[in-house]
Amino acid sequence: MPNSIQIKTINHVGIPIWDRRVSLKFYRDVLGLQVIPSMVDSPNIVWTHTLDGTMVHLIEPSDGETLGGSHIAFEVKNFDSAVAAIQSSGYPDISDTGERHDGQRCIFVSDDDGNKLEFTTASGLKPSNRVVDALGYTTEAGTNVVAPSPSEIKISGINHVGLPINNRVDAMKMYRDLLNIKVIPHQIGGNTLTWTELADGSMVHVIDPPKSVGPRGDGRQHVAFEVADIESTAEFLINADIEIVEGIGTRHDEQQFLFVYDPDGNRIEIATRGDHSETKRTADNNGYTSENGVLL
Numbered sequence: 001m002p003n004s005i006q007i008k009t010i011n012h013v014g015i016p017i018w019d020r021r022v023s024l025k026f027y028r029d030v031l032g033l034q035v036i037p038s039m040v041d042s043p044n045i046v047w048t049h050t051l052d053g054t055m056v057h058l059i060e061p062s063d064g065e066t067l068g069g070s071h072i073a074f075e076v077k078n079f080d081s082a083v084a085a086i087q088s089s090g091y092p093d094i095s096d097t098g099e100r101h102d103g104q105r106c107i108f109v110s111d112d113d114g115n116k117l118e119f120t121t122a123s124g125l126k127p128s129n130r131v132v133d134a135l136g137y138t139t140e141a142g143t144n145v146v147a148p149s150p151s152e153i154k155i156s157g158i159n160h161v162g163l164p165i166n167n168r169v170d171a172m173k174m175y176r177d178l179l180n181i182k183v184i185p186h187q188i189g190g191n192t193l194t195w196t197e198l199a200d201g202s203m204v205h206v207i208d209p210p211k212s213v214g215p216r217g218d219g220r221q222h223v224a225f226e227v228a229d230i231e232s233t234a235e236f237l238i239n240a241d242i243e244i245v246e247g248i249g250t251r252h253d254e255q256q257f258l259f260v261y262d263p264d265g266n267r268i269e270i271a272t273r274g275d276h277s278e279t280k281r282t283a284d285n286n287g288y289t290s291e292n293g294v295l296l
């Protein structure tokens with residue numbers, strides 16, 4: 001079913017963590033994410049959001065022992081036709097559809113490389129009286145706690161996610177053909193990844209081997225949070241004793257970026273918004289990028 005999935009934006013990402021008491025010191029106190037009531041029954045998930053409402057779900061092991069994987073959730077314009085397209089796609093691990101306490105509907109599927117993708121409606125379709133405590137534990141009644149963050153970092157949303165894949169020509173059958181995400185020229189050196197862009201300018205970068213080995217495995221898998229001011233962000237990170245492992249760097253579209261790790265070794269990028277609207281670079285169908293007609 002071509003063109004039946006129309007993605008609006010990234011609704012949320014799910015990031016595996018071991019212990020919210022440790023992780024919230026990073027995500028809430030350093031990065032400034034706000035804890036919000038969870039709209040699912042699973043008690044092991046902390047819901048947070050960035051300034052524009054894009055959510056970050058921090059997921060503890062549901063059994064206390066087995067750390068899960070990360071996932072990215074795309075909000076689609078027409079959920080029912082997206083479900084039909086996914087169900088007839090032939091991709092693995094297709095879940096049943098679910099509905100959350102706020103009326104948000106969802107379905108999961110994996111790509112050929114095991115990256116877990118979720119598709120959702122908008123959030124907040126139904127009113128909810130759920131309340132949350134300072135640690136992200138949610139109940140149906142009580143007092144809602146808005147835990148203050150001492151952070152001066154202002155994360156406006158998610159700039160992009162990086163997904164590890166084995167072959168991006170094959171991966172484009174999912175991201176370009178099924179999900180209709182636009183392939184754009186990338187703005188770095190070499191040709192080891194494909195940049196794709198959603199309607200709202202947020203991006204999905206699918207990244208070929210080799211693995212980029214970090215404290216907890218493959219750093220190709222990462223979430224990039226967007227800020228307006230990278231310099232003051234770096235200063236706050238340094239003062240908070242968070243090690244900047246790469247950057248501040250600048251990409252070809254003037255996007256500035258740096259990398260840190262969360263307490264569990266998840267690779268986290270913080271980046272400004274680049275402006276590649278007037279780029280002279282071109283990309284083929286699969287994102288192989290050329291400059292002045294010469295393949296990078």
Ligand SMILES: [Fe+2]
Nearest residue numbers: 014071073118
């Ligand atoms: Fe999710």
Ligand SMILES: [Fe+2]
Nearest residue numbers: 162205224269
């Ligand atoms: Fe990135």
